[in-house]
Amino acid sequence: MKALVAVKRVVDANVKVRVKPDNSGVDLTNVKMSINPFCEIAVEEAVRLKEKGIVSEIVVVSVGAKEAQEQIRSSMALGADHGILVETADELGALEVAKILKGVVAQEQPQLILLGKQAIDDDSNQVGQMLAALLGSGQATFASEVKVEGEKVQVTREIDGGLQTIELNLPAIITTDLRLNEPRYAALPNIMKARKKPLDTKSPADYGVATGSKLKTLKVEAPAERQAGVQVKSVDELVDKLKNEAKVI
Amino acid sequence: GVSKVLLADNAVYANQLAENVAGLIADLGKGYSHILAAATTTGKNILPRVAALLDVSMVSDVIAVESANTFKRPIYAGNAIATVQSEEAIIVATVRTTAFDAVAAEGGAAAIEAVSEAKDAGVSKFVSEEIVKTERPELSGARIVVSGGRGVGSGENYHKVLDPLADKLGAAQGASRAAVDAGFVPNDMQVGQTGKIVAPDLYIAVGISGAIQHLAGMKDSKVIVAINKDEEAPINAVADYWLVGDLNEVVPELVSKL
Numbered sequence: 001m002k003a004l005v006a007v008k009r010v011v012d013a014n015v016k017v018r019v020k021p022d023n024s025g026v027d028l029t030n031v032k033m034s035i036n037p038f039c040e041i042a043v044e045e046a047v048r049l050k051e052k053g054i055v056s057e058i059v060v061v062s063v064g065a066k067e068a069q070e071q072i073r074s075s076m077a078l079g080a081d082h083g084i085l086v087e088t089a090d091e092l093g094a095l096e097v098a099k100i101l102k103g104v105v106a107q108e109q110p111q112l113i114l115l116g117k118q119a120i121d122d123d124s125n126q127v128g129q130m131l132a133a134l135l136g137s138g139q140a141t142f143a144s145e146v147k148v149e150g151e152k153v154q155v156t157r158e159i160d161g162g163l164q165t166i167e168l169n170l171p172a173i174i175t176t177d178l179r180l181n182e183p184r185y186a187a188l189p190n191i192m193k194a195r196k197k198p199l200d201t202k203s204p205a206d207y208g209v210a211t212g213s214k215l216k217t218l219k220v221e222a223p224a225e226r227q228a229g230v231q232v233k234s235v236d237e238l239v240d241k242l243k244n245e246a247k248v249i
Numbered sequence: 250g251v252s253k254v255l256l257a258d259n260a261v262y263a264n265q266l267a268e269n270v271a272g273l274i275a276d277l278g279k280g281y282s283h284i285l286a287a288a289t290t291t292g293k294n295i296l297p298r299v300a301a302l303l304d305v306s307m308v309s310d311v312i313a314v315e316s317a318n319t320f321k322r323p324i325y326a327g328n329a330i331a332t333v334q335s336e337e338a339i340i341v342a343t344v345r346t347t348a349f350d351a352v353a354a355e356g357g358a359a360a361i362e363a364v365s366e367a368k369d370a371g372v373s374k375f376v377s378e379e380i381v382k383t384e385r386p387e388l389s390g391a392r393i394v395v396s397g398g399r400g401v402g403s404g405e406n407y408h409k410v411l412d413p414l415a416d417k418l419g420a421a422q423g424a425s426r427a428a429v430d431a432g433f434v435p436n437d438m439q440v441g442q443t444g445k446i447v448a449p450d451l452y453i454a455v456g457i458s459g460a461i462q463h464l465a466g467m468k469d470s471k472v473i474v475a476i477n478k479d480e481e482a483p484i485n486a487v488a489d490y491w492l493v494g495d496l497n498e499v500v501p502e503l504v505s506k507l
Binding site for chain 1: 451
């Protein structure tokens with residue numbers, strides 16, 4: 001079967017971002033960009049399913065700026081076969097991205113659609129669920145284990161309080177959680193090979209989706225700073241501070 | 250504050266499968282201007298599906314309400330706060346529970362109405378559930394949280410060192426991603442950007458260095474205490490009090506002096 005994986009180019013997880021002085025957003029100039037960590041886990045899972053002989057072809061799609069090509073190429077270096085970049089300079093909302101992905105699904109007809117549970121930039125955690133709704137498919141969010149069995153897939157999900165296992169008909173949408181797998185590193189020969197793999201460029205209009213969003217960001221501010229704390233030298237001092245200064249115990 | 254309760258009691262909604270529940274909420278929701286849920290794993294699973302069924306954008310993890318259609322929400326692991334305005338006719342949003350006080354559990358008067366609609370979307374099935382049993386307070390709502398990180402060394406040591414402290418304080422227990430990934434404790438105890446968001450009166454971080462992703466889950470706690478052997482640990486920058494020392498000695502001493 002064919003698998004489709006959606007990946008997003010985001011600020012690297014280890015970068016501490018800074019808000020722009022005019023409060024229009026965060027400053028992304030000269031900041032290291034990477035593939036969103038949850039998307040990387042989604043690519044890895046697709047590659048593992050391919051290695052098990054369950055998946056025969058992996059298509060990777062990214063919606064965004066031209067530079068997102070880099071993240072598609074990295075995914076291909078990990079084992080994806082084919083890339084699609086839906087290029088747009090506009091900021092898109094989760095709903096618009098889901099609509100574009102719906103168009104890609106209609107074209108590619110994958111049986112498994114893998115996404116990360118959330119992008120670490122906007123922290124929305126919406127696209128997979130929205131795509132599942134638009135397709136009328138089943139969804140397994142926050143997946144920590146995926147087992148394909150015939151025309152069904154069993155997924156264990158990380159929920160508040162523990163784990164839940166559900167079974168979905170294919171085609172199904174799965175969004176990955178941290179514990180699903182440990183993504184591999186791309187080997188140099190595979191990085192070279194990835195350059196020759198096909199990468200199509202499309203536009204949102206190709207899928208009949210207008211860009212923009214009905215969610216407007218009015219401003220972006222830095223969070224309130226915490227007051228500087230103090231180092232205590234002994235457990236006695238700590239207990240005293242907690243009892244008499246902070247009065248929390 | 251609740252004026253009406255709609256009750257859909259049907260086997261198709263057992264286990265809160267998103268496909269079935271979202272269909273119901275979207276149908277009922279057409280007559281409302283706002284559809285809200287807590288930003289729990291259940292809320293996060295279901296509401297985006299509802300929003301897409303209604304063809305509207307959605308606002309995740311609201312921490313402040315500015316007006317009927319303008320909200321504040323954290324982005325970039327809480328390193329920035331965005332004010333967003335929705336131009337949708339129906340506003341669908343999840344709410345960060347630690348940012349709002351709970352309403353009184355009594356004194357309300359609401360009529361209960363049964364909802365007869367029960368459609369099974371037919372694409373998903375519940376198989377099983379494995380819920381972690383604990384006698385301790387629930388992590389997201391606890392007044393005191395004691396968390397352990399990689400520094401506690403092992404699952405055995407986590408319990409040996411931190412259980413007595415949590416018992417003494419009546420605290421909930423949490424963990425950093427490193428401690429969860431190393432298998433010290435189960436996943437649902439993870440505090441952070443991708444785990445639980447907590448804001449207790451007192452958060453005690455033991456053996457946690459304080460990665461951006463962990464801070465995102467606890468830096469709104471009222472008082473933060475860090476116990477770490479590393480003087481340079483990033484957690485100290487957000488801690489109100491930090492103590493540099495070996496947690497295996499410091500924590501038992503703390504327990505004996507409380």
